[in-house]
Amino acid sequence: MSETKETTLTAEREKRRGLMALLHGNRVFRSLFRHGLPDTNRNRALATFSNFFLHVQPVKVRLRAIKFTQTFYLGGLSLVCFGTLTITGILLMFYYHPSVPRAYEDMKDLQFVVSSGTFLRNLHRWSAHVMVALVFLHMVRVFFAGAYKPPREFNWVLGVILFVLTVLLSYTGYLLPWDQLAYWAVTVGANMAKAVPVMGEDIRFLMLGGTEVGENALIRFYVLHCVVLPLALTGVIALHLWRVRKDGGLHLPPLKGKGGEGDR
């Protein structure tokens, strides 16, 4: 190869690297991300492997496993909703007092006083509804894929726990605006708890901190909704994702012609 051709090639390559290379050469950037430009397989591996947020995932994945139609990304999309809910939830907490009638007045303030308050509340509310639906659909997808079968049986159990926690989070949040919708939906639910044989009344009392839905119930639901349940959900999600890897990555049907006919 002639020398000029070689220099043109290198120049060409340098041009392609351009800004990214500059960034990856920067000392501050390098202190954050220790690997070089991800244009070699080694650096791409490091990009996954040496990153706290990405290292949950394997360095290489089977092509079939990341196809949209394999999972419809339902688990991941549930996670996006949970992230949105966490962020908007924290912002809402800045404006919210769990007391009667202040809680309701805070809703009115969000609507008429706080900048983008309505948008903030909408985002929190709709993300919650969408999350319940997505988690349920994720469960349905996992069932029809047969992905609950050994060795993934315990991850399915963790999933059922996640589903129950998700619904409980939604339910406890429902009371917080302290409007008619909130009050009566929670009353219907609390009356169901009363039907538990023998301990029904006691369970209801424990739930509400009294004999009817009032300020004690509001503070209990508030603490459950903003502290206890989100922490529990975060913990179980972490376990769930860790188990996905430890159970051998996503469940895939056997390749055609390699025995088996897939899941029925």
Add this chain to the structure above:
Amino acid sequence: MTTKQRTFTPAESEDARQIPVRVAEVQEDERFAVEDRDEPKVMSFPHLVLREAIALLGMSLFLVLLSLFADAPLEQIANPAMTPNPAKAPWYFLGLQELLHYYPPLVAGVLLPGLVVMALIQIPYFDVNLKREALWTAPRPGRATLVLLVAFAVAFLFNVAAHNTVWPIIIPTVVVGIIMALPGYLGAHGRLLSWLSSRSIPFYVFFWFLSVAVVLTVVGTLFRGPGWALTFPWREGIY
């Protein structure tokens, strides 16, 4: 310094340096994490990370648009003295609330939801479920009739315990029973029938659960008004 004769006694220690002699035991073991198939692989970075970023942005965009165009409901301040009619829970509970219309609270609010959660948890541990063999390999009218009878019996049993006729359970139960039995009578002719015939019993059981849950939720959400009476969303609107 004197050199002491070291004596070795068989012992176990978690610190390998403490006991310099080791005995290796070869044990059969399996790690699912290393399960490998010889099939095409790609680097997670950028292939998976890029897809995840697109999913994140797409979902965020969807939620933002939804929140820009639809407002979260806010009614009057809570008033224990004024019961709205109907008093409805959020949509994902309306299947349960619909059940309350047919069964005593103990059955609708405690027994059935408890059983559903327990049934979901046991799915991977219940042996019969795991093989997922095709229900029909050849037409078997006798067995198809049995399937139909079981579907009718289940629908009947759900109805005996109720104080109103539970159409939202009876109808999906019978429909799923018919779909399940069809390939047993007709054989696997055509794409649809051959697909149905190769489904397994667990598939049909879950499909039945799903149908009942969806029908109950839809009826409770769209078709119930004051006094939990039947309403039609296109006539009376949604309560």
